[in-house]
Amino acid sequence: MTTLKLPRDVMARPERRLEAPTSLEKPWHWLRARVTRPARVRRLAMGLALGRIHRHARWWANLDDARFDAEVMTLRQALIHRGLTRALLLKTLAAVREAAGRELGMRHHDVQLMGGLAMLDGHIAEMQTGEGKTLTATLPAAAAALAGTPVHVITVNDYLAARDAELMTPVYVRLGLNVAAIVHEMTPDERRQAYAADVVYCTNKELVFDYLRDSQVLGRFRQPMLAHAARLRGDLQHQQLLLRGLHFAIVDEADSVMLDEARTPLILSGPAPHEAFDVELIDQAIALAGTFVEGVHFVKERSQLHLTEAGKTRLAEQSEQLMQGQGAGSGWVGRSRREWLIQQALVAHHHFQRDQHYLVRDGKVQIIDEHTGRVMADRSWEKGLQQMIERLEGCEPSDPNVTLARLTYQRFFRRYHHLAGMTGTAREVRQELWVTYRRRVVAIPPHRPGKRQYLGTTCVADREAKWRLISRRAAQLAAEQRAVLVATVTLADAEALSDAMRADGIEHAMLSARQDAEEAEVIARAGTAGAITVATSMAGRGTDIALDDTATAAGGLHVIIAGHHDASRVDRQIAGRSARQGDPGSVEFVVADDELLLEELDGWHRHMGKLPARLHRAQAIREARHARERARLLAADWREGELLGFSGQGE
């Protein structure tokens, strides 16, 4: 079959230009975030469209295979010629549905069609877990791709990107589109080819880093005209560019990608030959910091270190001595610089603890992620701090890295000309999604009404008791032929629970958030009768837990949530793993009085009221804090964008 291929162009690179909201726009957005059209009106409009799609669908269904392919070709030409008009769009969706039916044997349900329509309108479709979001995504993706627009389908991990791409390839191929997935291990050449595909499945991190790498290649020639001029002059290695621009993105798990992960900007760093650190200087700083006394020379305020006046005086005296004989080239010249040096040294001394914040392995300092408890091999602390801790631990200081580019998700996603998302849980953050990304959340009703039972919250005194209780409860339910999933907050929790179960002799599966195929298999097996699975919230994301008949008959999957997560959304998402698509299922919470989340509450607040209420309060505070962090990042983004307009570099 002939495929219609548009010329691949990495130079035009369309992307939306962002303007900072003005002082009048801000309150307007704030207001619009709160005042919305009722969801019913929106659903009614979509319902009307559904009827027309079904009419088209009947027509498509009557075609034989050869005729179908030919009609798709005609449709595609019409789309490229006229664009995605409303009439063509409905016909296209019907075609995609038919293609999915013919190739996968799955035709999109009405709710999936509604989700697809919502996403094509640039909304975030809120669909319950297990409603088939992967299949839903093919609707807008294929429709846009047929119209000649490159599409990025963004998922949360490499495994899901590869899996989704593979699963849906037949549908796209049937429509004459080609599909590719980007995974971490791919070489730049492979990536370039993959990005040339009509529909690209990738993770948010890979995508942003590739985008940042492109921006490094482009340098200041960010305008297509400038870029072309530079290429003609030979200043631009356009062959090195990966992406074709930011046209159309569909973000899976939109709340997690666009908000939860958006609290820290992505930083592309590289070796910095000209910023090599003087080992002697670092040693001097560490030695000097060792002589500083807390309370006298520096004070700790809200996990930040401040030098006192006495400290500053001492620093000035000491550095005077150190400077002698070194002249103007000394690293101690300049008050800001030496205060910064001593600050870093003090932080290295007093803030970070071995085995809690970092590990020393093979003579290298490696950072431990606070949340997952995993070692993050490819990360390092900011300027100088890494080297100081390395010296403190007696290691050879590594080469300092220098920031090459830095970008926040907020900025990145808004650059897409068309941005849509889907997720199971967006209701709670719809205002923030609107203010930050200017996307509305559209709630799509479930295909079948849910039968999930909430069994309430059980409170225990401490962690040990919690593990014992969960272990007993899981064993008991497993004996009833139910499938049990225990979700813990951190990996360490999961391990502790696993140990407790092992001690009790209970057979179970443990997921360690590696996010790979093996894990997906484990989670897929979690639906068999009598299976107990322990996992963190991150583990096995995007994989359905399919129940076997015995388990369904016994009452389906029981989810035990061992402690509240950072956001109630995450709790809801975990709860959504049970009772999917009309299956039976139940959810319960088991919490202890020493949950880490309670740290959000200060002083007497920590002991006021019942434990569930306290936990909800703490969760609300943490959610608000994270939202504030994101808002601050966004505001800083705008401010810096204004300030750095002269640099000609976006990142």
Next chain:
Amino acid sequence: MAGPLFSQHWHRVAELRLRLRGHASLHRHEYRGEPWYVLHDGLTGQVHRFTPEAYQVIGRLDGKRSVREIWDQVSASLGDAMPTQQELIELIGRLHNANVLAGQGEIDIDELSRRQATQRRSKWLQMIRSPLGIRIPLLDPERFVAASYPLVRPLIGPLGGLIWLVTLLSALLLMGIHWSSLTANLADRVLGVGNLVMLALIYPLIKALHELGHAWATKDAGGEVHEVGIMLLVFFPVPYVDASAAAACPDKYRRMLVGAAGIMVELFLASLAMLVWVMAEPGLIRAAAFNVMLIAGVSTLLFNGNPLLRFDAYYVLADFLEIPNLFSRANQQVGYVVKRYLLGRREVTSHAGSRREACWLVGYAVTSFCYRLMIMVAIAVFVATRYLFVGILLALWSVSMTLLLPLAKMFKAMTMDDALEGSRAKAWGWFVTATGLVGVLLFAMPIPYATTLHGVVDSREPAQLRVGASGTLAELWVEDGSEVAAGEPLLRLEAPELATEVQLLEAEVREIEQQLLASVRNAQAASLLRETLALTGQRLDDARQRAAATVLNSPRDGLLLMPEGTPLLGRFVERGTALAVVVRPEDLRVRTLVPTHRADRVRDDAQSVALRLPGADDSVSSRLAWMAPSSSYEIPSDVLSVEGGGSIALDPQAEAPLTAFRRHYLADFDAAALIAGERSVRLGQRVHVRVAHAPEPAGFRLWRDTRRSFLRLFDV
């Protein structure tokens, strides 16, 4: 130098190689004994001030060195004063926004056009945001100023100064002499409709000369003026010139002259007008001169001449103190003081270079704020007495601009601003404490509360003492205010012609009696004479009676009061003249008019009443005797009206003579204590009445008064 040394965005600028554009030049100035570098953009006339540290950077922007190299070099050369990366980025950002940077290879046309669009939009937004200070540029006066400058040139110097000073001093002298006739009923003259027209005609002329003064002085300081326009200040057109180019002049006295030129021109004009006003006959010329004085003199002193408002004198002061941007830096310094000392934050930096400067800044911020508030309220009140509705609107606007807007901003900062993260609790603590304190002062702390009224002494049933005969006052046996008994002789009039008349009539009677004896026979004549005798006897009786009335007796017991004052002995008194009244002490009262809104309080909540006679230091206590059940427009005595020195405004359109403009309740206070006092009381005398109420916090009163004003304004 504060903040982290390294910036997260350094990578975006580190490799840039920038240079200054050709049209930007640097000048060295001195401010408060410190060297500064002023960057003058020859194209736009804009001026930017930089520290010597910044100069170290700017001077190195040659298009050959990268920003990173410059930073390394500057760090080495400046030592302790080295800039942080963020500071360097901000500096370059400032230069970029000032359009004086070049040299990044290709010109990014998109970026340029976007910046132009933003600039244009921000101008519009500026207009929308502050509709009360819109600037409308009109023309470029440079050619005219350049052409006329040689003509004015000799006047800018000692000679001009001398002429100016002499004129000003002589005008001041004249003003001192004619002060009272100048100031009589100023408001009537200013806002009379005819005068408004004349003001509108003269105003643009004076202001045009004012702005030309600035322009010439700028020229003299080596700058150029490229923009003249009209600023709509509170919807009132005020011309302005863009004399910012003068800031490039290193001599601070010349810069001050640029700022002061406008005022000097206006004062000169006012002085000339004063001379004209004194010499001219009343008429159009004199009125015009008066208006020139008014505009040029008063408005200059109140607005332009006051450094607390951001007009001419402000710039003169800023130049004199060598603190450019005085206003904004003063406010920032207040923000710093609040953040640093009230909230205890460490990362904020002071905007002042020295302690002295800090004092200047904070002092200026506080006084200018108070003054602005004051002048706004003053203007509003002044206009409100004339044009009620506009006045209230103006007052509302000024209050919201000077009080509510900053308050709202503060509130927003406290709830949403991230900069306050970590000290939010402290900020709220201060806020709650401050509002609580104000609240307690306003609504919980009772302060004395009283109604003060003007009263007039008055009697319920006065017995008038009228003289029964005309004559000169011979003897007065009683004094004003003394007690008299019924029948007691009070005074005697001397009426010699009355005695003569009695004697004459007596003689006549005797003559008739004799004639009667003589004409016994003649019955007809006798009867005629008898009739004449009866008539004359009556006349004699009448004359005797009148002669007896020269002694005036008291008609009843009571107090003798002479409202017209004690008559002089020997004064001639017509018959029927009331010389005194005799009142019973219990009939005396102090009559007052109570404004409607205070009537209830005076009636129901009069804790104590004090009466005080004008000029007396002590007061006597009293009580409310009676209050009229309904209000009326009548005024019992002209003593109470504004014209009579009281507080009740008369209705100018009323036909009846004593009609009040607003309704009042008539109230009487007991005057017994007043009579018992040492000082004599006269009828119709003014008495100050102070009715003390239960102490009440000021807030409630303020609220009632405000509410009342609005109810009246909207007629509900």
